[in-house]
Each structure stands twice: as structure tokens, then as C-alpha cells.
């Protein structure tokens with residue numbers, strides 16, 4: 114490697130303040146900050162103090178990819194996942210839970226722009242039977258199957274199950290849930306199949322989210338510094354805007370662009386109150 118290039122790579126390390134590395138300070142913290150729970154900032158630029166850890170296996174759910182250490186959240190989020198699990202168990206099934214947040218929230222070096230404030234959780238569409246607990250190796254290995262045929266703009270009917278709709282509806286009808294992100298093709302299919310579409314208001318169309326849905330909770334009462342999102346417009350959202358989403362997703366699948374790894378979100382945008390969360394003491398274990 115030419116010496117100039119080598120120096121250029123080393124310099125930010127020597128200065129110790131490269132913005133690209135800042136996100137890693139949050140991913141390097143292994144445990145939550147002790148003390149009372151508090152969400153600071155927004156879903157895509159925030160952090161969480163006093164987070165709880167989701168037990169990796171519970172009644173009706175199991176956490177996936179635990180090696181990432183992203184199974185932390187505000188206690189309301191932990192309680193929400195556990196309740197979703199119990200209700201799924203009552204239907205004879207088990208939910209597979211994706212990422213929540215890092216122990217103190219903050220930006221992740223890969224995978225998400227949000228999930229920063231301990232109020233977001235990804236839930237796989239794929240479910241397992243209630244009695245089947247995956248091995249630790251399988252929780253790291255099993256793939257998350259897509260539920261859509263994007264090039265056709267249609268649901269993959271051979272994979273979709275009414276159970277997945279039940280889980281979505283249950284989440285959407287929970288008062289602590291602010292909104293849910295799903296692939297627009299999935300929302301469109303629900304617009305066509307549901308007779309009562311009132312619960313679809315909280316189900317928002319987005320890119321990706323064809324193998325999991327993303328649940329976002331409202332700001333908890335204990336968190337004065339939590340920054341809410343703009344309210345969702347009224348109505349089920351089964352409209353022209355949704356049709357445009359589906360058209361764009363289908364078009365993107367038909368003529369895919371070469372994949373460019375997105376820049377990780379910067380830690381520079383976090384509220385200054387998050388500095389104390391990052392640097393404060395760990396809960397005694």
C-alpha cells in the first residue's frame with residue numbers, strides 16, 4: 114500500500130475523533146446504563162438509559178442473532194415483546210424476534226438507521242411452533258424468508274400465513290404502538306383482504322420489511338426528552354400513495370441498481386444528554 118494512502122487511513126485513528134468511528138462507541142458498550150429508564154432524542158438519533166434486556170427465550174418468542182447484543186430496550190418495549198409472545202403462544206406459535214437496540218441505544222454500525230432509542234423492535238414474519246425452541250446456533254443461522262414476489266408486486270402466497278396477519282393486527286391494536294413498518298406489497302395485500310381496515314392506519318408502507326415487520330412504540334411517559342414522530346394522517350392508507358409505493362418497489366426489483374453499503378448513521382446528531390448515557394456506569398450485575 115502506498116505510504117500516503119496508508120497514512121490517510123491511519124490519521125483518523127490517531128486523532129481518535131473520526132465521525133465514522135463514533136457510532137462504534139455505542140456498539141462497544143456491553144451493558145445498559147443503570148438507573149431509571151429514560152429515552153432521549155428521536156428514533157433515528159437518540160439513546161436510552163436504564164434499558165432492560167429481553168430474556169432470549171420466553172413464552173411464545175425467541176430472540177434471533179443474540180451475538181449482535183441488540184436485545185435491549187426501554188422496559189415498555191421489553192414488556193411489549195413479552196406480551197406479544199404470550200398472545201402468540203396462546204395461538205400455538207412462537208415469534209422470532211430480530212433487533213431491538215444496543216444496551217444504551219445510539220447508532221448501530223450496520224443494519225438500521227433507527228432502533229436508536231430503545232423503542233423499535235423487528236419481528237420476523239416467519240414463526241415457529243410454540244414448543245419448538247431453536248438451538249443457539251440456529252438462532253444465528255436460520256434465514257429470514259421474504260414474503261413478497263417484488264418483481265410481480267405481489268405477496269408470496271406460498272409463504273404467507275394468516276398467523277402473520279394475526280401478529281401484525283395484534284401489534285397494530287396495541288395502544289403503546291405508534292406505528293409499524295411493512296413492505297408496501299404486504300400492506301396492499303392486507304388492504305385487499307381485510308374487511309375491517311381500521312387497524313391498517315398504523316401499518317405504514319416502506320422499503321424492505323418483506324421478511325419482518327418493524328414495530329415502533331410511542332414515547333413513554335417517563336421520558337420528557339423523547340422526541341415523537343409526526344402523527345399518522347387519519348384513514349387506512351389504502352390509497353394512491355400506497356399504489357405508488359408498490360409501483361416503485363416493483364420497478365426497483367425489475368431493474369436493480371448495484372448494491373451500495375449505506376453509510377452508518379452518525380453519532381454527531383445525538384442530543385448532548387446522550388453523552389452522559391454513553392459514559393455513565395454500568396448496572397451492577
Ligand SMILES: [Zn+2]
Nearest residue numbers: 225234235327
Ligand atoms: Zn427495524
